[in-house]
Amino acid sequence: xxxxxxLVLVSHSADVAAGTAExxxxxxxxxxxxxxxxxxxxxxxxxxRVMAAVEEGLQTCPGGVVVMTDLGSAVLTTDLVLEMVxxxxxxxxxxxxxxxxxxAAAVAAQQGGDLAAVEAAxxxxxxxxxxxxxxxxxxxxxxxxxxxxxxxxALVTLRNPLGLHARTAAQVARAVADAGVPVRIEGxxxxxxxxxMALGTTGGQEITVSATGPDAQSAVDTVVAxxxxxxxxx
Amino acid sequence: xxxxxxxxxxxxRRTAEVIAENRDExxxxxxxxxxxxxxxxxxxxxxxxxxxxxxxxxxxxxxGDVLKLVATTLMSTVGGAAGPLYGTAYLRAAKVAGLAELDxxxxxxxxxxxxxxxxxxxxxxxxxxxxxxxWTPAVNAAQEASGNGSSPAAVLDVAAxxxxxGATATIPMLATKGRAxxxxxxxxxxxxxxxxxxxxxxxxxxxxxxx
Numbered sequence: 001x002x003x004x005x006x007l008v009l010v011s012h013s014a015d016v017a018a019g020t021a022e023x024x025x026x027x028x029x030x031x032x033x034x035x036x037x038x039x040x041x042x043x044x045x046x047x048x049r050v051m052a053a054v055e056e057g058l059q060t061c062p063g064g065v066v067v068m069t070d071l072g073s074a075v076l077t078t079d080l081v082l083e084m085v086x087x088x089x090x091x092x093x094x095x096x097x098x099x100x101x102x103x104a105a106a107v108a109a110q111q112g113g114d115l116a117a118v119e120a121a122x123x124x125x126x127x128x129x130x131x132x133x134x135x136x137x138x139x140x141x142x143x144x145x146x147x148x149x150x151x152x153x154a155l156v157t158l159r160n161p162l163g164l165h166a167r168t169a170a171q172v173a174r175a176v177a178d179a180g181v182p183v184r185i186e187g188x189x190x191x192x193x194x195x196x197m198a199l200g201t202t203g204g205q206e207i208t209v210s211a212t213g214p215d216a217q218s219a220v221d222t223v224v225a226x227x228x229x230x231x232x233x234x
Numbered sequence: 235x236x237x238x239x240x241x242x243x244x245x246x247r248r249t250a251e252v253i254a255e256n257r258d259e260x261x262x263x264x265x266x267x268x269x270x271x272x273x274x275x276x277x278x279x280x281x282x283x284x285x286x287x288x289x290x291x292x293x294x295x296x297x298g299d300v301l302k303l304v305a306t307t308l309m310s311t312v313g314g315a316a317g318p319l320y321g322t323a324y325l326r327a328a329k330v331a332g333l334a335e336l337d338x339x340x341x342x343x344x345x346x347x348x349x350x351x352x353x354x355x356x357x358x359x360x361x362x363x364x365x366x367x368x369w370t371p372a373v374n375a376a377q378e379a380s381g382n383g384s385s386p387a388a389v390l391d392v393a394a395x396x397x398x399x400g401a402t403a404t405i406p407m408l409a410t411k412g413r414a415x416x417x418x419x420x421x422x423x424x425x426x427x428x429x430x431x432x433x434x435x436x437x438x439x440x441x442x443x444x445x
Contacts, residue, residue, distance in 0.1 A: 044275065044313025072412055073315035076355055080309060080318040 004063030005109040005118045006032040008053040009102055010074040012045055014038030020068075020102050028106035032060055045077040054081055054091060064090035064115040066105050066122060070098045092119040096126035117170045120193045124166035127197060152217050153210040156224045160233035163201035168231040169193045175226055179219035183211045190223065235445055237336035237386045242300035243287060244445075248438040250280035256434055264427040267414040271314055272427040279312040279320075297336055301328035301344075315412065316428060319352050319365065326351035338380040341389045345373045356411065363409035363421060365428035371396040372436055387443035394433065394440040401429035 007024065011017040017037025025033055036053035039046045050067075057065035069075045075093070082088040092115055094101060101122035108121035158164070164172060164185075176183045176190040183190035186199050186207050201207060207227070211219045235241050253260075253276045260273030283304050294300050301324045309321030326347040333340060349369040358364045375396035379389045402425065409421035412428070 039313035041278065041313065043269070043271065045317075046313060047310050047317065073313075073318065076315050076318035079355065080321065 004061055004112065005115055006034060006057030006061040006063075006065045007102060007106055007109065007118075008034045008036055008050065008057055008065055008067045009098075010045060010050050010053075010067060010078055011035075011037040011070045011098065012043050012074060016070065016098070020099050023099065024102045024106035027103060028110035031106050031109045032057060033102075033106065045074045047077055047081060050077055050081045051084065054085055058085065058087050058090060063109075063118075064092070066109070066115065066118045067091060067093045068096065068098055068102045068105065068122065069093060090115065092116075094119045094122040094126070096122040100125040116174055116193060117167065120166040120170040120197070123194050124197060150214075150216060151210060151212045152220045153208060154220050154224050155206055155208055156227045157206050158201055158203050158227060159230040161203040162233065163203055163205060164196045164199060166193070166197060168233070169196035171231060172196055172223060172226055175222050176219065179215065179222055181211050181213055181215045181219040183209060183219050183223060185209050185223070235387075235443065237297070237341065237390075237443055238334060239294050239297055239300060241442060242297045242331075243294070245439050245442045246280075246287065246300060246304055247284055248442050249435050250284045252434050252438050253277055253280045253431065256430075260427050260431060263425055263430055266424045267409065267417055267421045268427060269314075269413055272316060272431065275312045275314040275316055276431055279308045279317065282311040283307045296332050296334060297344075298328040298331035298333070301325075301331055315356070316431070319356050319428070322351035322355040323348035323369075324351075326354075336386055338384060338386050338389045341386045341393075342373070342376045342380045345369070345376050345393060349373050358411040361407060362411040363404045363407040363414060363426045363429075364411050365426070365432045367404050367407070367426065368397040368400040368429035368432035368436075371400040372432075387440070390436070390440040390443045394436040397429075397433040397436045401425060401433040404429045 009017040009020050011020065014037040017035035021033040021035045034053040034057055036049040038044060054065055054067065067078050069078055078093055082091055104125040105118045105122040108118045113121065160168065170193050173191050173193045173196060185196060188195040188199060190196065209220050209223045257273040257277045260276060261270055264270050264272035286303055286307050305321045305324035305328060308324065309317050327344045330343045330347045336344065352366060352369060356364065358366045360367055360370050372393040376389050376393040379392045404426040405424065406422060408419065409415045409417065414421040
């Protein structure tokens with residue numbers, strides 16, 4: 001069988017892409033791993049090869065495609081391809097170390113993870129390389145002014161030991177996205193898996209959850225319920 | 235000559251010649267601070283562009299048709315970062331060049347669109363030792379010349395001169411984008427290959443326009 005999410009491996013080298021697929025395949029035998037490395041003349045990245053792999057992944061795997069990239073032009077080539085495919089919203093391109101990210105993503109896909117979970121797994125592989133205390137990525141928006149009309153704020157304590165790590169951050173981000181209301185958690189975008197993971201929260205920590213607007217209360221309640229439920233890890 | 239469809243094809247063919255003539259220099263520049271493939275990649279790309287032009291069954295009608303052909307060909311044949319970057323530049327430029335002939339403001343619009351495409355694709359800004367450091371002064375110079383009522387050929391000439399100066403100005407810069415950024419301080423003292431190929435492309439445009 002083929003798991004729900006496919007991986008496309010874009011490297012400058014056909015050998016690196018194929019070799020990485022081989023490594024990841026040992027741990028994820030049912031995941032569709034599509035190497036898209038090199039150019040016909042040797043080292044480089046090929047729009048045609050990446051396009052073919054992404055399209056095959058999208059056609060074969062209903063869950064979507066996670067693309068791993070190695071150096072700069074692999075990212076540029078992938079961005080270009082995503083502008084040309086019809087279904088780009090089902091494609092994610094995490095900025096993560098190539099081999100480690102591919103293995104982590106493949107394992108998540110093998111376990112039945114959805115697109116957000118597979119992407120988050122790759123990102124977490126990158127976070128493990130960041131130096132201790134590295135600056136968290138900046139939130140995309142300013143924090144809403146306190147006391148604003150219609151703002152709902154709640155304080156909730158993380159009960160699971162690891163706090164908002166890849167899997168739990170993905171759950172929260174998905175719930176926020178489903179709620180359709182912008183929710184901020186500790187001042188960062190609650191719909192961003194990466195921003196939530198970068199908070200570096202741990203069990204026992206109290207976090208602020210806030211939202212503004214008509215459905216703010218139910219959105220905040222949803223997040224609070226998830227956190228209080230311990231994400232099934234307690 | 236008038237900046238019409240015939241000029242656009244002449245420009246592209248001249249670019250291919252100039253890139254081939256400077257292949258070794260581009261490779262050497264790229265070998266010092268990158269992966270050494272820029273000259274070969276660009277030569278392969280523009281050789282493919284000329285082959286496409288030669289194989290056209292119907293002649294292109296607008297300047298933009300030629301630029302679009304360049305864009306799609308570079309995207310699928312260059313193989314390095316220059317493929318998506320120049321590909322996007324020519325594609326954006328093609329969108330504002332749906333004309334039989336370019337006047338001064340149209341030349342400016344083409345250059346602006348190209349720069350916007352490169353910035354959108356590469357997320358680079360000035361001072362990072364990339365082709366943006368050649369394109370930005372070229373656009374600024376073209377805007378000024380066109381504003382003063384210069385002829386289209388004169389607009390291209392000042393743009394090319396500004397791109398050449400911009401390429402030279404990358405020598406003391408510390409690379410913070412692209413492959414050269416891996417070298418850190420060691421990138422200082424070398425001219426950026428992408429800025430250099432930009433200057434070659436714009437000089438080819440100016441020379442063919444002046445002919």
